[in-house]
Amino acid sequence: MAEIFMEQMEEKILGLEDPLIATILHWFRYVDDIFVVTTATTRQIDKLLNLINSIHSNLKFTVELEVDNRLNFLDLSVTRLGSSLEFDIYRKPTFTDCVIGKSSNVPNNIKYASFHSMLHRLISIPLSLDNYLKELGKIHTIARNNGYTIGEINNLLLKKLRKQKREGVYARIPKDGNDNWRKLRYGNKDCIKIGNELRKVGIQPAFYNDRTIGNYLINNKPKIGKELKSGIYSIKCNDCDSTYVGMTQRALQTRISEHLKRPLSHVNQHMAEQGHSFTMDNVSLLHRGHKKWKLSCLEMLYIKEASKNNTVLLNGQLTPAYYSPLLQ
Secondary structure (H helix, E strand, C coil), rough: CCCCCHHHHHHHHHCCCCCCCCHEEEEEEEEEEEEECCCCHHHHHHHHHHHHCCCCCCCCCCCCCCCCCCCCCCEEEEEEECEEEEECCCCCCCCCCCCCCCCCCCCCCHHHHCCCCHHHHHHHEECCCCHHHHHHHHHHHHHHHCCHHHHHHHHHHHHHHHHHHHHHHCCCCCCCCCCEEEEEEEECCHHHHHHHHHHHCCEEEEHHHHHHHHHHHHHHHHHCCCHHCCEEEECCCCCCEEEEEECCCHHHHHHHHEEEEEEEEHHHHHHHHCCHHHCHEEEEEEEEEHHHHHHHHHHHHHHHHHHHCCCCCCCCCCCHHHCCCHCC
16 A cells, blocks of 8 residues: 555656656665755755655655765665766664574574575676675675685675576566465474475475574563463363363353363363362463364374383273374
């Protein structure tokens, strides 16, 4: 919606029959940041700004002028050399060279993502030779400071240059956009093998790592008791080793209450036959979650794990045969 609105604004602005609009030689926009090359004087630029701001009462632009023939725009530094423009890569003064380290336990495509971005920018922007070599040197420095080798970066650069050359000769085949994506937790390199198998059946894995900074930060919010959470749970008999493993998308206390009240539940039948009891004190939340398809898979895993440990299960559930290869 924002893009549609800005396009309409541009049409109105550039369609004005005003001498100030005629001073605009080039107009480049990215979202709401606009780079303008104009022949207007400083005084005329102020009038041009007022003209543009008069188009819509709720939209006000500000202006930043070049200093020493140079102006920073997004991640570019543009220098005016006579009638031509020279480009360089711009990084804010607050920029740090910290990227995902080589030793991080994440897939390689995530590790190298920042370098893919920097190298793509390097070969896509028409830099002078000096600026090209200067930027490549900065990328090498960032790589070294984060545990990567210069050889790795140069190999990525060569692959990108070859790809750029191929695309200049052969037309790109557009994707159909019907990819079926699924989140997949990344534990080690074996997950990559699983991802490759999923791709063969038309499923694109989106790897993620649950060891995020947020998980290690102190949370001062009031903690929710287990009885109000949902997920995979186990309830153990107060009088013997019998255990029930199940899942719920609702509050745990609601599900346990149903077990105790419904005559046909495995828990209630055990109470009636053995004269035993169950309470919330012997309920454990094994995995917190609320998505049904994910909980269904996890429930089978926990039941399988409990059966391996010779736990006396009340479930009476059998793991479907077609899932058995995945649970080995």
